[in-house]
Amino acid sequence: MSGSRRFNPLLVKFVSIVLTLLLLCIPLNLVQGLIGERNTLRSNAIERVAGNVGHAQQLGAVMLTVPLTRSWTEDGKTSTDTTLHHLLAQTVHIDGNVTSSTRHSGIYSVPTFAARLKIDGTIATAAWRDLLAPEPGIVKRLGPITLMLALTDPTGIRVLDGVRVDGKTYAVAPIPGSILKGVGFELAPAGAALPDEIGFAFDLQISGTERLQFLPFAASTQVDLHSTWPSPSFSGAYGPLAATQVSAQGFNAQWRVLQLNRDFPQEWAGDKVSAGQLAESAFGVDFYQPVDTYQCNYRAVHYAFLLIGLSFMILFLLEHLFGLALHPVQYAMTGAALATFYLVLLAVSEHLAFGWAYGLASAALVGLLGIYYSGVAGSVRTGTVAGLITGLCYALLYLLILSEENALLFGALLLFATLAAIMIATRKVDWYRLGTPR
Secondary structure (H helix, E strand, C coil): CCHHHHCCHHHHHHHHHHHHHHHCHHHHHHHHHHHHHHHHHHHHHHHHHHHHHCCCEEEEEEEEEEEEEEEEEECCEEEEEEEEEEEEEEEEEEEEEEEEEEEEECCEEEEEEEEEEEEEEEEEHHHHCCCCCCECCEEEEECCEEEEEEECCHHHEEECCCEEECCEEECCEECCCCCCCEEEEEEECCCCCCCCEEEEEEEEEEEEECEEEEECCEEEEEEEEEECCCCEEEEECCCCCCCCEEECCEEEEEEEEEHHHCCCCCEEECCCCCHHHHHHCCEEEEECCCCCHHHHHHHHHHCHHHHHHHHHHHHHHHHHHCCCCCCHHHHHHHHHHHHHHHHHHHHHHCCCCHHHHHHHHHHHHHHHHHHHHHHHHCCHHHHHHHHHHHHHHHHHHHHHHHCCCCHHHHHHHHHHHHHHHHHHHCCCCCHHHHCCCC
């Protein structure tokens, strides 16, 4: 059997195209790794900015703590045990105005905020009435009672002149050894009695980066926020009420969280409630950037293999339907150009808005392929058609990148439509004739 009949030219060409496509996975994976590296550099930039203005903030107002020491004598030996008791507020109302801005560290931009918060509420101490209830053979002593304001990054505090409790203002200081970070003060000395209800109020100004959240430290927590940030992303365990307003001028949002909505009680002792359990109940807003450069680049590379494969399929069909003669090297050069697009996109998008970067990178690619195939086919018309097909493919890719919620749906429909068009266009092709050597 002769060599010309042993190997079908169509099959050889198809195998070479598939091998070229698989080899292109190497540069695409390198680009994807580079995206991860650049995203890490952006995280480092966020950390540098946070070192100046504060990190993401979680605020909990307020918590009373008191150590209870129990002593007993057994077999002539005296033993003691101290447990820290926690008590949350009865009501908390937070009214806040948040101004937001974007700071730059090198080529990276970081959303920051400055919040002016008016906080007031009440604390019902009835839950602690039984702490000193008599126990046979046990002597009980209460330590000093501390009022604490939980805050994940106290370095972000800009103004906190003190906390007003029943008309008296107390200066605050860092609280060591608590389950959460924060500031507070000694409200009552050891053994002192508290009134049945305590009213508190204070004004707080804090700054931070990217996120502001609140902990539901009350039987009824109400938060009203007003901000100039036009693209908030409400996050956490509880969403805002339906009356939330979001516009280009900012947003107004309200939250109402009850004790019934939480999975921890108003009062507990020791480690019955963990810091992680408290943090999981946080709610608030992320100062979200709707077009995140690296997320968009990652999505683009995610569809790269599919897009390059479709491009090769279209070239393969055009070659055999219209009598073109493309060498595997020309397929490889085309694939290299398509893969380089993603590297150019990443580099340009770090300096321009993603939409502009995508437009420039895709225009350069369309122009390059148009010129290339004009020379390969010896026809400007053929080069123009190749450029237009490429431009259409990358325009559809751009829609997939920007569609966060419907990307899978649009991608599946696009793939199905493309395959359907190819199958319908080639339904009368005699592939045996195409594969027969002339």
